Amino acid sequence: MLNPQLLTTFATIVSAGSISAAAVRLGCGKSVVSRQLARLEADLGTRLIQRTTRKLTLTEVGKVVLLEAQQISRALNNVAQISGQFQQEVRGTLRIACPRPLGQRHLVPLITEFTRLHPLVEVTLLVEDRMADLIAEQIDVAIRAAQLEDSSLVARKLADNPRALVAAPSYLERAGTPCTPEDLAQHDCLLWTRDNRVYDEWPLGMDGHTTLVRVQGRIHINDGMALAATACAGAGITLIDRLLVEQELADGTLVELLTPYSLPPGPPLHAVYPARQWLALNTSTFVAFLLSRKFAQRV
Numbered sequence: 001m002l003n004p005q006l007l008t009t010f011a012t013i014v015s016a017g018s019i020s021a022a023a024v025r026l027g028c029g030k031s032v033v034s035r036q037l038a039r040l041e042a043d044l045g046t047r048l049i050q051r052t053t054r055k056l057t058l059t060e061v062g063k064v065v066l067l068e069a070q071q072i073s074r075a076l077n078n079v080a081q082i083s084g085q086f087q088q089e090v091r092g093t094l095r096i097a098c099p100r101p102l103g104q105r106h107l108v109p110l111i112t113e114f115t116r117l118h119p120l121v122e123v124t125l126l127v128e129d130r131m132a133d134l135i136a137e138q139i140d141v142a143i144r145a146a147q148l149e150d151s152s153l154v155a156r157k158l159a160d161n162p163r164a165l166v167a168a169p170s171y172l173e174r175a176g177t178p179c180t181p182e183d184l185a186q187h188d189c190l191l192w193t194r195d196n197r198v199y200d201e202w203p204l205g206m207d208g209h210t211t212l213v214r215v216q217g218r219i220h221i222n223d224g225m226a227l228a229a230t231a232c233a234g235a236g237i238t239l240i241d242r243l244l245v246e247q248e249l250a251d252g253t254l255v256e257l258l259t260p261y262s263l264p265p266g267p268p269l270h271a272v273y274p275a276r277q278w279l280a281l282n283t284s285t286f287v288a289f290l291l292s293r294k295f296a297q298r299v
Contacts, residue, residue, distance in 0.1 A: 006040040007069035008076060009033060010048060014066055015136040018056060025138070077280075090285045091120035097134070097142040101224040101244050102269070103127035107143060114289050121282050129223070134274050140283045141273045145241070145266060153272045156287055161266035164242045165202075166254040170234035178237070178257060181211040188236035189217035190227055202239050204261040211261075228254075241266050 009026065013033065016022040023030040041048055048062035058066060098107050103125060111123055126132065131146070132139055134153065145161055171188075178184050181204040192199045198220050202213050217236055221227045224244045231238045231245075232253050248254040271287050273279070 002040070002043055004072050004076065006036050006043070007065075008073050009036040010040055011066060011069040011073050012138075013037060013049070013056065014058065015133075015138065089120065090118040090282050092280070092282055093122045093124065094141070094282045094286060095124045095126065095137075095139045096286075097126040097128065097132045097137075097139045099129050099143070099145065099224075100127050101241075102143055102145065104225065105247075106243065110290065110293060113293075114286060117289075118282070118285070134272070140280065141271055141286055143269065144272055145269050152275055154275050155270040155272045156291065157268055157270055158290060159243075159269040161268050162242045163239060163263045163266055164245065164249070165204075165237060165239055165257040165263070166231055166245055166249065167237040167257060168232055168234040168253065169255055171231075171236060172255065174234070175236075181213045181258065181261060184213045184215050184237065187215070188219075189215040190230050190236045190238035191215070191217045191220045192224075192227060192239070193220040193222050199239075203264055204258060205263070206261050239263070243269075 009022070012025055013019055013022040016025050019033050019037070020030050023033045026033065037049065044061075044065070046061050047059055048065055050057040050059060096107070096111070104127065107125070111125060115121060115123055126139065131144075132142060134140075134142055143158070165184075175187055178187060181202075184202065189200075189202075200215050200217070202215055203210050204213065205211070215237075219230060219235055221230060224241060227238055227240055228244050228248065230236075231240070232248055237257065242249075245254055249256055271290055273283055273287070
């Protein structure tokens with residue numbers, strides 16, 4: 001009879017992308033993972049993964065076995081979660097994914113408080129800007145500022161995501177302060193870029209009318225924190241999520257511009273997690289904790 005742990009290890013290798021990454025995720029040595037994979041292949045009498053120096057590729061048999069292994073992994077997780085529910089004790093591992101600006105500025109203090117309240121919980125925070133696959137990467141909760149379309153996920157709204165036009169006082173002293181949306185076309189603007197697209201059209205509204213201003217700037221940045229830092233350095237005006245610059249606006253490092261005008265908000269912030277019949281107690285407790293701490297007011 002096959003050892004289900006070997007199948008779980010196999011599924012982890014595939015989702016992690018390498019034996020080394022799987023070893024880190026499983027908290028064991030690389031040699032242990034390699035031996036478990038070899039043992040599973042020996043028990044099945046066939047190779048599941050073609051291994052090269054650059055990547056792992058599933059064989060045809062491996063693809064079929066992976067589907068069954070993932071079902072076993074989910075079943076084992078469900079059993080553990082059912083046990084945890086009956087124990088009514090918040091404990092175990094909690095894997096959280098979050099974009100870098102949110103993780104760095106807003107989520108880290110909350111996780112620190114959460115782990116003090118629940119000392120039996122071990123948290124792994126994955127601070128990445130990419131859209132992680134929660135199921136394949138075994139992530140319990142992700143914080144996302146994006147329009148959510150994946151019906152396999154449950155989403156709890158944490159906060160709205162207003163935007164602001166900001167600049168450093170040093171820039172305004174040098175270049176002047178814009179009084180109308182049209183004035184922005186004469187200023188150095190710091191532009192958000194993503195997927196080879198530069199977002200250089202800024203919509204500003206008043207009294208039901210929206211003015212779309214085509215701005216110009218020599219600095220294009222694909223990272224929100226870097227965009228905020230560049231504005232703080234006095235390089236120009238930027239349109240940015242307010243949650244990234246609340247601290248700088250409060251202490252005067254940045255100044256908000258054209259406040260009578262409205263700006264379209266960014267995608268709201270959500271806590272998302274895979275839809276499961278049995279939700280782990282530590283996951284549900286963490287989501288409830290975020291809501292109870294009024295995450296929206298913190299950002």
